[in-house]
Amino acid sequence: MRGRPKMDDSRDKQYRVRLNTEEDDMLEYASQVTGRQKSEVFRNALKEYYQKVRVAEYTQEDDYDEDWDMGGISLKRVIDCPYCGAGNGMDFSEDCDTSSDERQMGPETTYSFDWEDCECCSCGKRFRVSGYICEYPVGAYNYEQIDVEEYADKEE
Numbered sequence: 001m002r003g004r005p006k007m008d009d010s011r012d013k014q015y016r017v018r019l020n021t022e023e024d025d026m027l028e029y030a031s032q033v034t035g036r037q038k039s040e041v042f043r044n045a046l047k048e049y050y051q052k053v054r055v056a057e058y059t060q061e062d063d064y065d066e067d068w069d070m071g072g073i074s075l076k077r078v079i080d081c082p083y084c085g086a087g088n089g090m091d092f093s094e095d096c097d098t099s100s101d102e103r104q105m106g107p108e109t110t111y112s113f114d115w116e117d118c119e120c121c122s123c124g125k126r127f128r129v130s131g132y133i134c135e136y137p138v139g140a141y142n143y144e145q146i147d148v149e150e151y152a153d154k155e156e
């Protein structure tokens, strides 16, 4: 071994991650609002995900404490009004259908919802929010699809 010993935490691994425009917008937003560098946003997301996967793997073991409440992922979202753009806070856990598939690390759960008559908190117009949020492993976000539709034929 020659040269200076490496610090344990030296960051000498590099990944190139491709993002689409939507994902890039998310990164830009998260970075700006939190004042954190984009690389830091990635690292934090990774650490959080890592912990969730560890917990999920742990609960696959036979001797784990079944009383341990895993909680679920948050189904709270801020939905932009399709008319005025105002953010509307919604918690889809209030009204959703839950379906579950058994996978390698326990259940994969899909929460689907169809909120037909939402009223914007700012402009008062109505719109429909539908979609699903998928959780896998338990406690960890997997993916989601949320659609917002105007009531085009309901002129007031």
Ligand SMILES: [Zn+2]
Pocket (backbone or CB within 6 Å): 081, 082, 083, 084, 085, 086, 120, 121, 122, 123, 124, 125
């Ligand atoms: Zn609005």
